[in-house]
Amino acid sequence: MQFMTVEQYQLVKKQAKKILNTYTTTKDQKVIQAIQALVQEKIDEKLTFTEISQQLQLQPIFNIETKEQLHYFLNDIKPYVIPFQAPTANELKKLFPKEKKLKLPNLDSYDWKETSYLSWFDAGTNRKYIVYREEGTLKGVRGVFSHSEKVGICTVCNQHAKVGMLLVAKKGTDLGTYTKKGNYLCQDSKACNEALSDLSKFEDFVENLT
Ligand SMILES: [Zn+2]
Numbered sequence: 001m002q003f004m005t006v007e008q009y010q011l012v013k014k015q016a017k018k019i020l021n022t023y024t025t026t027k028d029q030k031v032i033q034a035i036q037a038l039v040q041e042k043i044d045e046k047l048t049f050t051e052i053s054q055q056l057q058l059q060p061i062f063n064i065e066t067k068e069q070l071h072y073f074l075n076d077i078k079p080y081v082i083p084f085q086a087p088t089a090n091e092l093k094k095l096f097p098k099e100k101k102l103k104l105p106n107l108d109s110y111d112w113k114e115t116s117y118l119s120w121f122d123a124g125t126n127r128k129y130i131v132y133r134e135e136g137t138l139k140g141v142r143g144v145f146s147h148s149e150k151v152g153i154c155t156v157c158n159q160h161a162k163v164g165m166l167l168v169a170k171k172g173t174d175l176g177t178y179t180k181k182g183n184y185l186c187q188d189s190k191a192c193n194e195a196l197s198d199l200s201k202f203e204d205f206v207e208n209l210t
Contacts, residue, residue, distance in 0.1 A: 002082045003054045004047065006116045009081045011046050011197035015039045016061050016070055023065040036062050046197075054080070083112035087131060087138055095131060095140035105129075116196050117156075119189035121145060128166055128185070132206060141209050143168035147187055154186040156202050157195035162187045168209045181209055 004012065022035040039061065049055045057077055064070050089104050096102050105120035117132040128145035131138065143166045152163040163184040172179050183205065186192035196202060 001051075001054075002080050003050065004077070004081050005199075006081060006084060006113060006193070007197055007199040008047050009077070009113065010116070010194060012043065012058065012061065012077065013074060013194075014197055015042055016064055016073055019061060020064045020067065020070050078113055081113040084110075084115040084118070085133060085136075086110070086112050087118070091138055092131065092140070095138060096129070096142060114190070114193055116193050116199055117189075117202055119192075128164075130206070132202070134203075139206070139210075141168055141206060143209070145185070152184045154192060154195075155183040156185060156205050157192045158201060159186070159192075159195040161191060161195075170209065183209070 018035060019039060022032055026032065043058060043061075047058075057080060060069075060073050060076070064073055086107060089107065092104055093102055103120075103122040103124065105118070110118065117130060119128060119130045121128045126144050126146070127142050129140060129142045131140045133139070145164050145166050147164045148162075150163065151160055153159070154161055154163050164187050165182050166185045167180050167182050169178045170181050171177070186195075
């Protein structure tokens, strides 16, 4: 039975890497135990288990000493991830009805168990599209995205990465007025999703835009 959301899975992945990193950098048992305790704390904070077997699935995380073990661990737990419910091309078109020539992404290229939000860029129009689900309902925003060579902090995942500025026109309080909201966002949406282990940051981000 699937019991982890994508964001929770990304968090577990991050913690697994932390354990591996600890084993590769120190032999000090006290340090290792301290990190293991921190990882346990993070997992307890973020995940709720309804069965003991779910907890047991994650137990090997504490003994990941090699890259290979990390690889196997992630493979083993991936079946328990609840994937992003993939939209159809038609559903995407309905989200952006004003766009006659909407360029759609290749939906087969996504790993939905690694995806908390869907995003793609149309180089022809410089538009970046962001699609997500809010209580199951598909929603979308789009804006003009300017790439930069700069490394900055992404508003969504908070990692240091190559970012760009996403400008979204937002309806003002007076009829017919618009304000533009800008946010720094990862250029690489796949990496952004991977770094996104706290979905509330993403929710704040879209709430601010829409
Ligand atoms: Zn990001």
